[in-house]
Amino acid sequence: MQNKIVGYCSFIYHDLDQFNASISPMILERLASVSSVCLLNEKTKLESYERMKGFFLEEIINAGQQGNYHDLIMKAGLIGVDLSKPFYICVLDCRFQEDDLSKELEMQKEILSFLTAYGNEQKQNMLIGQRAKHLILLVTEDQVEKAGIQPWLSKMVDLLSSQFSSVKFYGGISSKVNNVSYAGDAYKEALTSVRVASKHQQIISFESLGVVGVLINEKNEQEVKKIAKACLGNLKLDDPKNIELLRTLYIFLVNGGNLEQTAADLALSISGLRYRVSKIESILQQELRNPMIHHQLLLSIQSLMMIGEIDIGIK
Structure with missing residues (x-):
């Protein structure tokens, strides 16, 4: 059916004298045609019903x-x-x-x-x-x-x-x-x-x-976007070079600043991750270990992800 095998048929002859090499293929061909038409009809009805739903x-x-x-x-x-x-x-x-x-x-x-x-x-x-x-x-x-x-x-x-x-x-x-x-x-x-x-x-x-999801709606998306971008400061979202830094920052924040776990998630060495974190802190001019800054940055990135403003490829 539609170039896919959906079933099999076998002939069992108890008496070999009944076997006819010319008739059996004809029976099989007719049986296959009838079966495929019936199955296709049922499949079409089911698909139509599901499309309607x-x-x-x-x-x-x-x-x-x-x-x-x-x-x-x-x-x-x-x-x-x-x-x-x-x-x-x-x-x-x-x-x-x-x-x-x-x-x-x-x-x-x-x-x-x-x-x-x-x-x-x-x-x-x-x-x-x-x-x-x-x-x-x-x-x-x-x-x-x-x-x-x-x-x-x-x-x-x-x-x-x-x-x-x-x-x-x-x-x-x-x-x-x-x-x-x-x-x-x-x-x-x-x-x-x-x-x-x-x-x-x-x-x-x-x-x-939590409260972030509740606060974001169609009426305040622009305000949320404005505040989140302001929090991220010089880490401009429209610069493709910053996407990897944003990704690093997000995973670092989600892991609570744990360098070992973040390095493993990003497939980076600890020294490589330290360099990136230092670069991000330099761009933001913020200390990522500060709990208040940590929290604000995480909420900002999550908010932008929720409203579909950024996709940092964490999936």
Whole structure:
């Protein structure tokens, strides 16, 4: 089916006199044709149904607080999703090792198919959508209440990583939503969270971002950007040469100033790291060991990452 083997057929003859070298291939060819058409029909129906669910998820996210709350719940009920219950929105960031758009698109289809099959197998009726390299999942609380949303998504990421070894997966989780009218806000929370995820912490919940995550919203992004850039001073973000220094600074701050751990994460020698730290302190004209400076710089970089202003390649 579509140039892929999806099944096998064997003939077992109890009596060799029944074997006919000309008829058997004809039977096999006809059987293969009928089977592939039936399977393709079922596959097409399933893919169409999942695409429809994806479009519906887009409608939920875009509806906003002015959308018809009862209409959305009624539509969701028709596909077996109870949006009257609390739910979470998760964003999965897929990082591909090869920069090949056609391969990425094909891989995204396979990832979506895998998630759909997994959901059906586990009897979890979740909504799955896609935006750029992000996958969006809407999961009701009752489907994850035993394990909790973070362990549930962590298990999902582990399964995807084992199935698609050439792709790196990172997840962001919104806070719990009790009203479908706030689904758009929940999506933004999950998107904000996944921007801060890294190999050190692949799954980030919005609640774990603390007060910084709550303070950043569309109305104050420009103010946050202005304050954060002012804090970073002469370490200009628009200079490509400073990206590696920003990356070094961020990992150094996240590790609490631990030189050994930072050097290991950056694959640098201790002397090389000391040189970089000294250079950063010279540019900023600040002492990184000062707790107040340390805290302000870390929040500034995290804030810029959350609003998508910088990508320092920590994933």
